[in-house]
Amino acid sequence: MTLYELFKIIHILAASAWVGGALLTQIQAARALKAGGADLEHFMWEQQKVGPKFFAPMSLIVVIAGVVMVVDSGWNFSDLWIVIGIAAFVATFITGMFVLKPRVEGIVELLQGGKSPSDPDVQPKIANLIATARIDLVVLFIVVIDMVIKPGT
Amino acid sequence: MYDLMKTIHVVAAVVWIGGVILSQVNGALAAKSGEQARMLGFIRFQAWLGKAYFAPASIVLLIAGVVMVIDSGWEFSDLWIVIGIALYALSVIIGALLLTPKSEQLTAGIEQKGMGDAGVQSLAGQLALLSRVDLLILVLVVINMVVKPGV
Numbered sequence: 470m471t472l473y474e475l476f477k478i479i480h481i482l483a484a485s486a487w488v489g490g491a492l493l494t495q496i497q498a499a500r501a502l503k504a505g506g507a508d509l510e511h512f513m514w515e516q517q518k519v520g521p522k523f524f525a526p527m528s529l530i531v532v533i534a535g536v537v538m539v540v541d542s543g544w545n546f547s548d549l550w551i552v553i554g555i556a557a558f559v560a561t562f563i564t565g566m567f568v569l570k571p572r573v574e575g576i577v578e579l580l581q582g583g584k585s586p587s588d589p590d591v592q593p594k595i596a597n598l599i600a601t602a603r604i605d606l607v608v609l610f611i612v613v614i615d616m617v618i619k620p621g622t
Numbered sequence: 623m624y625d626l627m628k629t630i631h632v633v634a635a636v637v638w639i640g641g642v643i644l645s646q647v648n649g650a651l652a653a654k655s656g657e658q659a660r661m662l663g664f665i666r667f668q669a670w671l672g673k674a675y676f677a678p679a680s681i682v683l684l685i686a687g688v689v690m691v692i693d694s695g696w697e698f699s700d701l702w703i704v705i706g707i708a709l710y711a712l713s714v715i716i717g718a719l720l721l722t723p724k725s726e727q728l729t730a731g732i733e734q735k736g737m738g739d740a741g742v743q744s745l746a747g748q749l750a751l752l753s754r755v756d757l758l759i760l761v762l763v764v765i766n767m768v769v770k771p772g773v
Contacts, residue, residue, distance in 0.1 A: 470769055474768050474769055477768050478764060478765050478768050478769075481764055481768065482639070482643075482761065482764055484636065485635065485636045485639040485640040485643065485764075486639070486640050486643040486644065487640065488636050488640055489636045489637050489638065489639055489640010489641050489642075489643070489644065490640045490641070490643060490644035490647075491640075492637055492640065492641070493640065493641045493644050493645070493671075493675075494644070496671075496675065497667070500667070507659065508663060511660055511663065515648065515651055518651055519644070519647060519648075519651075523644070523647050610633065613629075613632060613633060613636055614629050614633075616632075617625065617628050617629045617632050618625055618629065
């Protein structure tokens with residue numbers, strides 16, 4: 470196994486965990502919203518854990534392994550498909566760290582403060598969070614397609 | 623045609639593998655909480671995912687993979703494709719014949735006897751081990767698809 474293959478495996482597994490995990494989270498969100506109450510509260514509690522402890526490390530592994538692959542191979546950072554991939558990574562990383570994470574924490578704080586998930590103060594915030602995460606998920610799938618098709622090559 | 627099928631194949635693989643990995647994390651979180659309601663919710667969700675999420679993803683992945691082999695210069699007798707199909711079959715068998723029925727048994731066990739029951743705990747341990755074996759098989763498939771032994 471070459472160094473390139475090793476990092477490709479790491480890159481693919483981390484990307485799968487990130488993108489596939491994000492899709493599964495959307496399904497969980499839809500079910501939790503429908504069920505409401507304790508299920509929704511548990512879902513938000515879970516998101517507070519998996520955001521920084523699962524999705525953030527996975528996204529960093531994806532980018533580190535990707536950079537090593539570019540350096541080790543004949544690809545260039547100026548290649549169109551790599552530029553698209555990096556731009557989308559930056560966009561989704563910023564969204565995760567500076568938009569999704571604080572919103573999850575804010576909602577969990579409201580729930581822990583005794584407000585119900587169906588409270589008029591909380592419900593729109595949850596719906597807004599899930600909609601933002603859905604846009605983020607679309608960006609992630611575009612990156613997967615970009616990595617397969619490699620436009621510009 | 624090949625690019626389209628490869629995209630579908632990769633997206634289905636991402637959906638499947640990513641779902642299995644996050645399920646491991648969610649399972650650990652539910653177990654750590656020690657709350658029966660959370661554990662029950664997690665297992666019920668897994669039983670539902672098996673039929674409504676993982677099964678369709680695995681079928682789409684297989685169909686796209688078969689079309690790719692037919693449309694390309696690869697052969698079904700190529701070593702890496704044989705290994706891929708064998709590991710795929712193993713994962714599907716584990717999912718359909720072991721994980722799904724055991725999830726349903728565990729749900730019933732927790733509802734009737736509670737999480738503290740020795741039999742329930744043993745079944746939960748078996749299920750956790752099986753799901754980790756299944757994940758390991760999927761990781762081996764990814765390694766096989768990247769390295770392509772025999773090429």
